[in-house]
Amino acid sequence: MEARTVERFKKRTIWFHWIHTIAFLLLIITGAVLFFPGIGSAAAGGATRIIHHIAAVVFVGGAILYIPLNPRMALQFVKDTLSWGKDDVGWLLAAPDYYFGGPEDKMPPQSHINTGQKMWQAVVLGTGIVFVVTGAIMWFARGSISEAAFQWCMIVHGIAFIVALAMLFVHIYLGALHPRMTESFRSMLSGKISPTYARHHYGKWYEEISEEEKKSEA
Amino acid sequence: MELKRRDFLKISGGAAGLALLQPSNLDKVCNAAESSSNDSDVAMLVDVSKCVGCWWCYVACKQYNGLTETPIPDPSDPPPLAPDTWTTLFTRKKDGKWEFRKHACMHCTDAACVNVCPTGALSHNGLGFVQYDRSICSGCGYCSQYCPFEVPKLQTNKVSGDSIMDKCTFCIDRVTNGQPTACAEACPTGAIQFGKRKDLLEQANSRLAELASTNPDACLYGAQELGGLHVMYLLEETPEKMGLPEDPQVPAASKVHDIIQWLGVGAVAAVLAGFGLNYIVARARIAKEERK
Numbered sequence: 001m002e003a004r005t006v007e008r009f010k011k012r013t014i015w016f017h018w019i020h021t022i023a024f025l026l027l028i029i030t031g032a033v034l035f036f037p038g039i040g041s042a043a044a045g046g047a048t049r050i051i052h053h054i055a056a057v058v059f060v061g062g063a064i065l066y067i068p069l070n071p072r073m074a075l076q077f078v079k080d081t082l083s084w085g086k087d088d089v090g091w092l093l094a095a096p097d098y099y100f101g102g103p104e105d106k107m108p109p110q111s112h113i114n115t116g117q118k119m120w121q122a123v124v125l126g127t128g129i130v131f132v133v134t135g136a137i138m139w140f141a142r143g144s145i146s147e148a149a150f151q152w153c154m155i156v157h158g159i160a161f162i163v164a165l166a167m168l169f170v171h172i173y174l175g176a177l178h179p180r181m182t183e184s185f186r187s188m189l190s191g192k193i194s195p196t197y198a199r200h201h202y203g204k205w206y207e208e209i210s211e212e213e214k215k216s217e218a
Numbered sequence: 219m220e221l222k223r224r225d226f227l228k229i230s231g232g233a234a235g236l237a238l239l240q241p242s243n244l245d246k247v248c249n250a251a252e253s254s255s256n257d258s259d260v261a262m263l264v265d266v267s268k269c270v271g272c273w274w275c276y277v278a279c280k281q282y283n284g285l286t287e288t289p290i291p292d293p294s295d296p297p298p299l300a301p302d303t304w305t306t307l308f309t310r311k312k313d314g315k316w317e318f319r320k321h322a323c324m325h326c327t328d329a330a331c332v333n334v335c336p337t338g339a340l341s342h343n344g345l346g347f348v349q350y351d352r353s354i355c356s357g358c359g360y361c362s363q364y365c366p367f368e369v370p371k372l373q374t375n376k377v378s379g380d381s382i383m384d385k386c387t388f389c390i391d392r393v394t395n396g397q398p399t400a401c402a403e404a405c406p407t408g409a410i411q412f413g414k415r416k417d418l419l420e421q422a423n424s425r426l427a428e429l430a431s432t433n434p435d436a437c438l439y440g441a442q443e444l445g446g447l448h449v450m451y452l453l454e455e456t457p458e459k460m461g462l463p464e465d466p467q468v469p470a471a472s473k474v475h476d477i478i479q480w481l482g483v484g485a486v487a488a489v490l491a492g493f494g495l496n497y498i499v500a501r502a503r504i505a506k507e508e509r510k
Binding site: 034036040041043044045046048050053099100101102103139142143148150151152154155161169170173177178179180 | 335336354358359362363471474479481490496497499500501507
Protein backbone atom coordinates (compact mmCIF):
# COMPACT_ATOMS: atom_id res chain seq x y z
CA MET A 1 0.00 0.00 0.00
CA GLU A 2 1.22 3.45 -0.84
CA ALA A 3 2.28 5.82 1.94
CA ARG A 4 -0.48 8.30 1.11
CA THR A 5 -3.98 7.10 1.92
CA VAL A 6 -7.47 8.43 1.43
CA GLU A 7 -10.18 8.16 4.03
CA ARG A 8 -13.03 5.99 2.90
CA PHE A 9 -14.94 5.41 6.15
CA LYS A 10 -15.04 7.30 9.44
CA LYS A 11 -14.24 5.40 12.63
CA ARG A 12 -17.84 5.57 13.88
CA THR A 13 -19.08 4.11 10.59
CA ILE A 14 -16.64 1.23 10.97
CA TRP A 15 -17.77 0.62 14.55
CA PHE A 16 -21.39 0.67 13.46
CA HIS A 17 -20.66 -1.69 10.57
CA TRP A 18 -19.10 -4.32 12.83
CA ILE A 19 -21.65 -4.03 15.63
CA HIS A 20 -24.35 -4.46 13.02
CA THR A 21 -22.43 -7.38 11.56
CA ILE A 22 -22.23 -9.21 14.88
CA ALA A 23 -25.92 -8.58 15.59
CA PHE A 24 -26.89 -9.73 12.13
CA LEU A 25 -24.75 -12.86 12.26
CA LEU A 26 -26.33 -13.76 15.60
CA LEU A 27 -29.77 -13.15 14.13
CA ILE A 28 -28.91 -15.34 11.14
CA ILE A 29 -27.61 -18.23 13.22
CA THR A 30 -30.43 -18.16 15.75
CA GLY A 31 -32.98 -17.70 12.96
CA ALA A 32 -31.52 -20.37 10.70
CA VAL A 33 -32.04 -23.04 13.35
CA LEU A 34 -35.79 -22.43 13.13
CA PHE A 35 -35.78 -21.92 9.36
CA PHE A 36 -33.68 -24.63 7.77
CA PRO A 37 -35.03 -28.16 7.95
CA GLY A 38 -33.06 -30.65 10.01
CA ILE A 39 -31.15 -28.34 12.34
CA GLY A 40 -34.07 -27.38 14.60
CA SER A 41 -32.73 -29.40 17.51
CA ALA A 42 -30.19 -26.60 18.03
CA ALA A 43 -33.11 -24.38 19.08
CA ALA A 44 -34.18 -26.79 21.81
CA GLY A 45 -34.69 -25.10 25.13
CA GLY A 46 -35.25 -21.70 23.60
CA ALA A 47 -31.89 -20.03 24.34
CA THR A 48 -31.54 -19.21 20.65
CA ARG A 49 -34.82 -17.30 20.75
CA ILE A 50 -33.63 -15.14 23.62
CA ILE A 51 -30.36 -14.44 21.77
CA HIS A 52 -32.44 -13.63 18.67
CA HIS A 53 -34.41 -11.06 20.66
CA ILE A 54 -31.31 -9.44 22.19
CA ALA A 55 -29.55 -9.31 18.82
CA ALA A 56 -32.68 -7.80 17.26
CA VAL A 57 -32.60 -4.97 19.80
CA VAL A 58 -28.90 -4.30 19.01
CA PHE A 59 -29.62 -4.51 15.27
CA VAL A 60 -32.44 -1.96 15.41
CA GLY A 61 -30.98 0.14 18.23
CA GLY A 62 -27.60 0.38 16.46
CA ALA A 63 -29.20 1.65 13.28
CA ILE A 64 -31.24 4.25 15.16
CA LEU A 65 -28.24 5.39 17.25
CA TYR A 66 -26.09 5.82 14.15
CA ILE A 67 -28.39 8.52 12.75
CA PRO A 68 -27.49 11.24 15.32
CA LEU A 69 -23.84 10.03 15.41
CA ASN A 70 -23.32 10.56 11.71
CA PRO A 71 -26.38 12.26 10.24
CA ARG A 72 -24.62 13.22 7.01
CA MET A 73 -23.60 9.64 6.26
CA ALA A 74 -26.99 8.23 7.31
CA LEU A 75 -28.75 10.60 4.94
CA GLN A 76 -26.23 9.81 2.22
CA PHE A 77 -26.92 6.09 2.72
CA VAL A 78 -30.64 6.52 2.15
CA LYS A 79 -30.12 8.98 -0.71
CA ASP A 80 -27.63 6.69 -2.50
CA THR A 81 -29.90 3.70 -2.04
CA LEU A 82 -32.87 5.45 -3.58
CA SER A 83 -31.25 7.34 -6.46
CA TRP A 84 -30.81 5.31 -9.59
CA GLY A 85 -29.74 6.55 -13.02
CA LYS A 86 -28.06 5.94 -16.35
CA ASP A 87 -24.68 5.24 -14.73
CA ASP A 88 -26.20 2.29 -12.92
CA VAL A 89 -27.26 0.73 -16.21
CA GLY A 90 -23.69 1.13 -17.47
CA TRP A 91 -22.36 -0.58 -14.35
CA LEU A 92 -24.86 -3.43 -14.58
CA LEU A 93 -23.90 -4.08 -18.20
CA ALA A 94 -20.17 -4.00 -17.53
CA ALA A 95 -20.17 -5.76 -14.14
CA PRO A 96 -20.51 -9.46 -15.09
CA ASP A 97 -17.38 -9.40 -17.27
CA TYR A 98 -15.48 -7.19 -14.84
CA TYR A 99 -16.16 -9.42 -11.83
CA PHE A 100 -15.21 -12.48 -13.86
CA GLY A 101 -11.79 -10.91 -14.36
CA GLY A 102 -12.43 -8.90 -17.54
CA PRO A 103 -10.48 -5.73 -18.43
CA GLU A 104 -10.77 -2.94 -15.85
CA ASP A 105 -10.95 -0.04 -18.29
CA LYS A 106 -14.34 -1.18 -19.58
CA MET A 107 -15.92 -0.45 -16.19
CA PRO A 108 -17.47 3.04 -16.01
CA PRO A 109 -16.01 5.18 -13.15
CA GLN A 110 -17.98 4.94 -9.89
CA SER A 111 -18.90 7.36 -7.06
CA HIS A 112 -18.29 6.71 -3.36
CA ILE A 113 -20.27 3.50 -3.69
CA ASN A 114 -20.87 1.55 -6.88
CA THR A 115 -24.14 0.18 -8.19
CA GLY A 116 -23.53 -3.26 -6.71
CA GLN A 117 -22.97 -1.78 -3.26
CA LYS A 118 -26.10 0.29 -3.80
CA MET A 119 -28.02 -2.90 -4.48
CA TRP A 120 -26.68 -4.37 -1.25
CA GLN A 121 -27.70 -1.23 0.62
CA ALA A 122 -31.18 -1.57 -0.87
CA VAL A 123 -31.31 -5.16 0.38
CA VAL A 124 -30.13 -4.12 3.85
CA LEU A 125 -32.65 -1.28 4.08
CA GLY A 126 -35.51 -3.19 2.44
CA THR A 127 -35.17 -6.51 4.24
CA GLY A 128 -34.22 -4.65 7.43
CA ILE A 129 -37.59 -2.90 7.47
CA VAL A 130 -39.41 -6.14 6.60
CA PHE A 131 -37.52 -8.02 9.35
CA VAL A 132 -38.30 -5.39 11.96
CA VAL A 133 -41.99 -5.06 11.09
CA THR A 134 -42.78 -8.79 10.77
CA GLY A 135 -40.44 -9.66 13.64
CA ALA A 136 -42.00 -7.14 15.99
CA ILE A 137 -45.48 -8.42 15.11
CA MET A 138 -44.47 -12.02 15.84
CA TRP A 139 -42.66 -11.04 19.03
CA PHE A 140 -45.24 -8.73 20.58
CA ALA A 141 -48.55 -9.49 18.91
CA ARG A 142 -48.71 -13.29 18.94
CA GLY A 143 -52.14 -14.13 20.25
CA SER A 144 -53.58 -10.67 19.62
CA ILE A 145 -53.42 -10.94 15.84
CA SER A 146 -55.14 -13.69 13.84
CA GLU A 147 -53.33 -16.98 13.30
CA ALA A 148 -53.32 -16.34 9.54
CA ALA A 149 -51.63 -12.95 10.04
CA PHE A 150 -48.94 -14.62 12.16
CA GLN A 151 -48.43 -17.37 9.60
CA TRP A 152 -47.88 -14.88 6.81
CA CYS A 153 -45.55 -12.76 8.92
CA MET A 154 -43.49 -15.91 9.43
CA ILE A 155 -43.39 -16.55 5.70
CA VAL A 156 -42.52 -12.96 4.76
CA HIS A 157 -39.81 -12.99 7.49
CA GLY A 158 -38.52 -16.20 5.89
CA ILE A 159 -38.47 -14.79 2.36
CA ALA A 160 -36.61 -11.69 3.58
CA PHE A 161 -34.19 -14.09 5.27
CA ILE A 162 -33.44 -15.94 2.04
CA VAL A 163 -32.84 -12.67 0.16
CA ALA A 164 -30.72 -11.15 2.92
CA LEU A 165 -28.69 -14.30 3.50
CA ALA A 166 -27.91 -14.86 -0.20
CA MET A 167 -26.96 -11.20 -0.64
CA LEU A 168 -24.90 -11.22 2.57
CA PHE A 169 -22.85 -14.04 1.09
CA VAL A 170 -22.35 -11.93 -2.04
CA HIS A 171 -21.37 -8.97 0.15
CA ILE A 172 -18.83 -11.01 2.13
CA TYR A 173 -17.44 -12.57 -1.02
CA LEU A 174 -16.99 -9.31 -2.86
CA GLY A 175 -15.89 -7.41 0.24
CA ALA A 176 -13.29 -9.83 1.49
CA LEU A 177 -12.56 -12.67 -0.93
CA HIS A 178 -12.88 -11.60 -4.55
CA PRO A 179 -9.44 -11.47 -6.26
CA ARG A 180 -10.06 -7.92 -7.45
CA MET A 181 -11.26 -6.36 -4.17
CA THR A 182 -7.81 -6.28 -2.59
CA GLU A 183 -8.31 -3.32 -0.24
CA SER A 184 -12.02 -3.51 0.41
CA PHE A 185 -11.86 -5.58 3.59
CA ARG A 186 -9.00 -3.49 5.03
CA SER A 187 -10.96 -0.32 4.36
CA MET A 188 -13.66 -1.54 6.75
CA LEU A 189 -11.02 -2.01 9.45
CA SER A 190 -8.81 1.07 9.11
CA GLY A 191 -11.11 3.26 7.05
CA LYS A 192 -8.26 3.99 4.61
CA ILE A 193 -7.43 2.90 1.07
CA SER A 194 -4.59 3.67 -1.31
CA PRO A 195 -5.12 6.41 -3.94
CA THR A 196 -4.51 3.84 -6.70
CA TYR A 197 -7.24 1.57 -5.39
CA ALA A 198 -9.55 4.56 -5.01
CA ARG A 199 -8.86 5.67 -8.60
CA HIS A 200 -9.46 2.20 -9.99
CA HIS A 201 -12.58 1.36 -8.05
CA TYR A 202 -14.24 4.69 -7.31
CA GLY A 203 -12.97 6.96 -10.09
CA LYS A 204 -15.62 9.65 -9.82
CA TRP A 205 -15.36 9.84 -6.06
CA TYR A 206 -11.55 9.96 -6.18
CA GLU A 207 -11.71 12.93 -8.57
CA GLU A 208 -14.15 14.71 -6.28
CA ILE A 209 -12.03 14.31 -3.15
CA SER A 210 -8.83 15.19 -5.04
CA GLU A 211 -10.36 18.43 -6.18
CA GLU A 212 -11.60 19.21 -2.67
CA GLU A 213 -8.09 18.58 -1.37
CA LYS A 214 -6.59 20.87 -3.98
CA LYS A 215 -9.05 23.62 -3.06
CA SER A 216 -8.30 23.36 0.64
CA GLU A 217 -4.56 23.42 -0.09
CA ALA A 218 -4.89 26.47 -2.32
CA MET B 219 -50.80 -58.93 -13.87
CA GLU B 220 -50.85 -61.23 -10.92
CA LEU B 221 -52.34 -59.85 -7.77
CA LYS B 222 -49.69 -60.02 -5.05
CA ARG B 223 -50.61 -61.15 -1.57
CA ARG B 224 -49.64 -57.81 -0.12
CA ASP B 225 -51.74 -55.90 -2.63
CA PHE B 226 -54.64 -58.17 -1.88
CA LEU B 227 -54.30 -57.47 1.82
CA LYS B 228 -54.13 -53.78 1.11
CA ILE B 229 -57.28 -53.86 -0.98
CA SER B 230 -59.20 -56.04 1.42
CA GLY B 231 -58.01 -53.92 4.35
CA GLY B 232 -59.26 -50.81 2.59
CA ALA B 233 -62.57 -52.50 1.90
CA ALA B 234 -62.88 -53.49 5.54
CA GLY B 235 -62.16 -49.89 6.52
CA LEU B 236 -64.88 -48.66 4.24
CA ALA B 237 -67.27 -51.30 5.52
CA LEU B 238 -66.94 -49.68 8.96
CA LEU B 239 -68.74 -46.70 7.53
CA GLN B 240 -72.04 -48.37 6.92
CA PRO B 241 -73.67 -47.01 3.77
CA SER B 242 -76.63 -45.65 5.72
CA ASN B 243 -74.27 -43.57 7.86
CA LEU B 244 -71.82 -42.47 5.24
CA ASP B 245 -73.51 -39.11 4.70
CA LYS B 246 -73.52 -38.57 8.46
CA VAL B 247 -69.75 -38.77 8.67
CA CYS B 248 -68.33 -35.29 8.45
CA ASN B 249 -65.95 -34.73 5.52
CA ALA B 250 -65.86 -38.25 4.11
CA ALA B 251 -62.39 -39.03 2.77
CA GLU B 252 -59.91 -41.76 3.46
CA SER B 253 -58.33 -41.75 6.89
CA SER B 254 -54.59 -42.37 6.97
CA SER B 255 -54.30 -43.48 10.59
CA ASN B 256 -53.11 -47.00 11.47
CA ASP B 257 -54.97 -50.00 12.82
CA SER B 258 -52.87 -50.04 15.98
CA ASP B 259 -53.79 -46.42 16.84
CA VAL B 260 -55.51 -45.63 20.10
CA ALA B 261 -58.15 -42.92 20.37
CA MET B 262 -60.93 -41.43 22.42
CA LEU B 263 -64.55 -41.28 21.37
CA VAL B 264 -66.62 -38.55 23.00
CA ASP B 265 -70.36 -39.12 22.86
CA VAL B 266 -71.70 -35.66 23.67
CA SER B 267 -75.23 -37.03 24.15
CA LYS B 268 -73.95 -38.78 27.28
CA CYS B 269 -72.03 -35.83 28.73
CA VAL B 270 -73.70 -34.25 31.75
CA GLY B 271 -71.11 -31.51 32.29
CA CYS B 272 -69.84 -32.82 35.63
CA TRP B 273 -66.26 -31.63 34.91
CA TRP B 274 -64.75 -34.87 36.22
CA CYS B 275 -62.59 -35.12 33.10
CA TYR B 276 -61.32 -31.61 33.80
CA VAL B 277 -60.57 -32.42 37.44
CA ALA B 278 -58.99 -35.80 36.64
CA CYS B 279 -56.74 -34.19 34.03
CA LYS B 280 -55.62 -31.52 36.49
CA GLN B 281 -54.96 -34.05 39.24
CA TYR B 282 -53.24 -36.70 37.19
CA ASN B 283 -51.02 -34.21 35.37
CA GLY B 284 -50.30 -32.08 38.44
CA LEU B 285 -51.80 -28.90 36.98
CA THR B 286 -53.12 -25.94 38.97
CA GLU B 287 -56.47 -27.02 40.36
CA THR B 288 -59.55 -24.80 40.44
CA PRO B 289 -63.09 -25.06 41.80
CA ILE B 290 -65.59 -26.73 39.45
CA PRO B 291 -66.26 -24.11 36.77
CA ASP B 292 -69.69 -22.74 35.96
CA PRO B 293 -71.03 -23.78 32.56
CA SER B 294 -71.63 -20.12 31.72
CA ASP B 295 -67.92 -19.41 32.20
CA PRO B 296 -65.88 -22.39 31.05
CA PRO B 297 -62.10 -21.92 31.40
CA PRO B 298 -60.24 -21.65 28.10
CA LEU B 299 -57.41 -24.06 27.32
CA ALA B 300 -54.21 -22.82 28.94
CA PRO B 301 -50.69 -24.08 29.75
CA ASP B 302 -52.17 -25.60 32.92
CA THR B 303 -55.62 -26.43 31.55
CA TRP B 304 -55.29 -29.22 29.02
CA THR B 305 -58.93 -30.17 28.78
CA THR B 306 -62.07 -28.13 29.28
CA LEU B 307 -65.68 -28.13 28.17
CA PHE B 308 -67.23 -26.24 25.32
CA THR B 309 -70.68 -25.23 26.56
CA ARG B 310 -73.80 -23.91 24.90
CA LYS B 311 -77.38 -23.41 25.99
CA LYS B 312 -80.14 -24.88 23.87
CA ASP B 313 -83.81 -24.45 24.81
CA GLY B 314 -82.81 -23.54 28.36
CA LYS B 315 -80.61 -26.63 28.77
CA TRP B 316 -76.83 -26.79 28.79
CA GLU B 317 -74.99 -28.87 26.23
CA PHE B 318 -71.34 -29.83 26.67
CA ARG B 319 -68.48 -31.01 24.56
CA LYS B 320 -65.17 -32.01 26.07
CA HIS B 321 -62.49 -29.92 24.38
CA ALA B 322 -58.74 -30.68 24.20
CA CYS B 323 -56.09 -31.58 21.67
CA MET B 324 -57.58 -33.58 18.79
CA HIS B 325 -54.34 -35.51 18.12
CA CYS B 326 -54.64 -35.15 14.32
CA THR B 327 -53.02 -37.54 11.88
CA ASP B 328 -52.19 -34.61 9.56
CA ALA B 329 -51.02 -32.45 12.44
CA ALA B 330 -50.07 -28.89 11.46
CA CYS B 331 -48.24 -28.49 14.78
CA VAL B 332 -45.96 -31.44 14.09
CA ASN B 333 -45.25 -30.12 10.61
CA VAL B 334 -44.24 -26.61 11.72
CA CYS B 335 -42.39 -27.54 14.92
CA PRO B 336 -38.74 -26.67 14.10
CA THR B 337 -37.12 -28.65 16.90
CA GLY B 338 -39.10 -31.86 16.56
CA ALA B 339 -40.45 -31.41 20.08
CA LEU B 340 -43.90 -32.28 18.69
CA SER B 341 -44.17 -35.66 17.01
CA HIS B 342 -46.49 -38.60 16.48
CA ASN B 343 -46.39 -41.42 18.97
CA GLY B 344 -46.39 -44.91 17.48
CA LEU B 345 -49.95 -45.19 18.76
CA GLY B 346 -51.04 -42.26 16.58
CA PHE B 347 -51.50 -39.42 19.05
CA VAL B 348 -49.41 -36.21 19.12
CA GLN B 349 -46.77 -36.32 21.83
CA TYR B 350 -44.28 -33.63 22.76
CA ASP B 351 -40.96 -33.41 24.50
CA ARG B 352 -41.04 -30.42 26.80
CA SER B 353 -37.27 -30.45 27.22
CA ILE B 354 -36.62 -29.58 23.57
CA CYS B 355 -39.50 -27.14 23.02
CA SER B 356 -37.95 -23.84 21.91
CA GLY B 357 -41.07 -21.85 22.74
CA CYS B 358 -41.35 -20.42 19.23
CA GLY B 359 -45.14 -20.74 19.34
CA TYR B 360 -45.53 -21.81 15.71
CA CYS B 361 -47.72 -24.75 16.79
CA SER B 362 -50.11 -22.41 18.58
CA GLN B 363 -50.44 -20.36 15.42
CA TYR B 364 -50.97 -23.24 12.98
CA CYS B 365 -53.30 -25.54 14.97
CA PRO B 366 -56.74 -25.43 13.31
CA PHE B 367 -58.30 -25.98 16.77
CA GLU B 368 -56.15 -23.38 18.61
CA VAL B 369 -55.09 -25.98 21.16
CA PRO B 370 -51.36 -25.54 22.04
CA LYS B 371 -50.85 -22.81 24.62
CA LEU B 372 -47.65 -21.12 25.68
CA GLN B 373 -46.45 -19.94 29.04
CA THR B 374 -44.32 -16.90 28.28
CA ASN B 375 -42.19 -14.82 30.61
CA LYS B 376 -42.79 -11.28 29.38
CA VAL B 377 -39.40 -10.06 30.58
CA SER B 378 -37.00 -12.79 29.50
CA GLY B 379 -39.13 -14.00 26.59
CA ASP B 380 -38.65 -17.53 27.89
CA SER B 381 -41.51 -19.61 26.62
CA ILE B 382 -42.78 -23.20 26.60
CA MET B 383 -45.75 -24.98 25.08
CA ASP B 384 -48.18 -27.30 26.83
CA LYS B 385 -51.23 -29.24 25.73
CA CYS B 386 -52.98 -32.58 26.32
CA THR B 387 -50.36 -35.35 26.39
CA PHE B 388 -52.94 -38.09 25.79
CA CYS B 389 -51.75 -39.32 29.21
CA ILE B 390 -48.80 -40.87 27.41
CA ASP B 391 -47.46 -42.64 30.51
CA ARG B 392 -50.81 -44.32 31.14
CA VAL B 393 -51.67 -45.07 27.53
CA THR B 394 -48.32 -46.61 26.67
CA ASN B 395 -48.76 -48.85 29.72
CA GLY B 396 -52.13 -50.10 28.58
CA GLN B 397 -54.24 -47.84 30.75
CA PRO B 398 -56.93 -45.42 29.52
CA THR B 399 -56.43 -41.67 29.67
CA ALA B 400 -57.23 -40.08 33.04
CA CYS B 401 -60.25 -38.23 31.66
CA ALA B 402 -61.74 -41.35 30.05
CA GLU B 403 -61.27 -43.32 33.24
CA ALA B 404 -62.87 -40.58 35.34
CA CYS B 405 -65.91 -40.07 33.12
CA PRO B 406 -68.87 -41.47 35.13
CA THR B 407 -71.36 -41.64 32.23
CA GLY B 408 -69.25 -43.34 29.59
CA ALA B 409 -69.29 -40.23 27.43
CA ILE B 410 -65.52 -40.57 26.97
CA GLN B 411 -64.48 -43.95 25.61
CA PHE B 412 -60.84 -44.90 25.26
CA GLY B 413 -59.66 -47.77 23.07
CA LYS B 414 -58.31 -48.88 19.72
CA ARG B 415 -59.30 -46.30 17.16
CA LYS B 416 -60.51 -49.03 14.82
CA ASP B 417 -62.88 -50.45 17.45
CA LEU B 418 -64.12 -47.03 18.47
CA LEU B 419 -64.98 -46.23 14.85
CA GLU B 420 -67.08 -49.35 14.69
CA GLN B 421 -68.74 -48.48 17.97
CA ALA B 422 -69.29 -44.91 16.78
CA ASN B 423 -71.00 -46.03 13.64
CA SER B 424 -73.55 -48.21 15.37
CA ARG B 425 -74.20 -45.47 17.94
CA LEU B 426 -74.50 -42.97 15.11
CA ALA B 427 -77.23 -45.09 13.54
CA GLU B 428 -79.20 -44.85 16.80
CA LEU B 429 -78.67 -41.11 17.13
CA ALA B 430 -79.46 -40.43 13.48
CA SER B 431 -82.81 -42.20 13.69
CA THR B 432 -84.14 -39.45 15.95
CA ASN B 433 -81.78 -36.58 15.12
CA PRO B 434 -81.11 -35.51 11.53
CA ASP B 435 -78.12 -33.37 12.55
CA ALA B 436 -76.27 -36.17 14.36
CA CYS B 437 -72.84 -36.87 12.95
CA LEU B 438 -69.47 -38.40 13.66
CA TYR B 439 -66.65 -35.88 13.73
CA GLY B 440 -63.00 -36.88 13.44
CA ALA B 441 -63.26 -40.09 11.41
CA GLN B 442 -61.66 -38.45 8.39
CA GLU B 443 -60.85 -34.85 9.33
CA LEU B 444 -57.12 -34.13 8.97
CA GLY B 445 -56.32 -37.70 8.07
CA GLY B 446 -58.32 -38.94 11.06
CA LEU B 447 -58.42 -37.43 14.55
CA HIS B 448 -57.51 -39.45 17.61
CA VAL B 449 -60.29 -37.73 19.53
CA MET B 450 -63.59 -38.30 17.76
CA TYR B 451 -66.99 -36.91 18.57
CA LEU B 452 -70.52 -38.15 18.22
CA LEU B 453 -72.39 -34.90 17.86
CA GLU B 454 -76.10 -34.21 18.01
CA GLU B 455 -75.66 -30.84 16.34
CA THR B 456 -73.60 -29.59 13.42
CA PRO B 457 -69.91 -29.31 14.32
CA GLU B 458 -70.09 -25.54 14.08
CA LYS B 459 -72.77 -25.29 16.75
CA MET B 460 -70.57 -27.40 19.02
CA GLY B 461 -67.57 -25.13 18.57
CA LEU B 462 -65.74 -27.20 15.97
CA PRO B 463 -64.60 -26.03 12.53
CA GLU B 464 -66.81 -27.58 9.83
CA ASP B 465 -63.89 -28.58 7.62
CA PRO B 466 -60.57 -28.19 9.49
CA GLN B 467 -57.47 -27.93 7.31
CA VAL B 468 -53.74 -27.68 7.79
CA PRO B 469 -53.23 -23.96 6.99
CA ALA B 470 -52.01 -23.32 3.44
CA ALA B 471 -49.17 -21.26 4.91
CA SER B 472 -47.72 -24.48 6.29
CA LYS B 473 -47.07 -25.76 2.77
CA VAL B 474 -45.72 -22.39 1.64
CA HIS B 475 -43.40 -22.51 4.64
CA ASP B 476 -42.08 -25.92 3.53
CA ILE B 477 -41.45 -24.57 0.02
CA ILE B 478 -39.55 -21.47 1.10
CA GLN B 479 -37.40 -23.55 3.44
CA TRP B 480 -36.12 -25.52 0.46
CA LEU B 481 -35.91 -22.37 -1.65
CA GLY B 482 -33.59 -21.03 1.02
CA VAL B 483 -31.41 -24.12 0.86
CA GLY B 484 -31.35 -23.82 -2.95
CA ALA B 485 -30.47 -20.13 -2.88
CA VAL B 486 -27.57 -20.64 -0.48
CA ALA B 487 -26.24 -23.57 -2.52
CA ALA B 488 -26.51 -21.63 -5.80
CA VAL B 489 -24.74 -18.57 -4.38
CA LEU B 490 -21.88 -20.63 -2.93
CA ALA B 491 -21.43 -22.57 -6.18
CA GLY B 492 -21.41 -19.25 -8.06
CA PHE B 493 -18.57 -17.95 -5.87
CA GLY B 494 -16.45 -20.99 -6.55
CA LEU B 495 -16.87 -20.60 -10.27
CA ASN B 496 -16.30 -16.85 -10.14
CA TYR B 497 -13.18 -17.15 -8.02
CA ILE B 498 -11.53 -19.66 -10.33
CA VAL B 499 -12.38 -17.81 -13.55
CA ALA B 500 -11.61 -14.29 -12.25
CA ARG B 501 -8.27 -15.28 -10.74
CA ALA B 502 -7.14 -17.06 -13.87
CA ARG B 503 -8.10 -14.15 -16.14
CA ILE B 504 -6.52 -11.51 -13.90
CA ALA B 505 -3.29 -13.54 -13.67
CA LYS B 506 -3.22 -13.85 -17.47
CA GLU B 507 -3.74 -10.08 -17.82
CA GLU B 508 -0.84 -9.40 -15.43
CA ARG B 509 1.52 -11.71 -17.34
CA LYS B 510 1.00 -9.71 -20.54
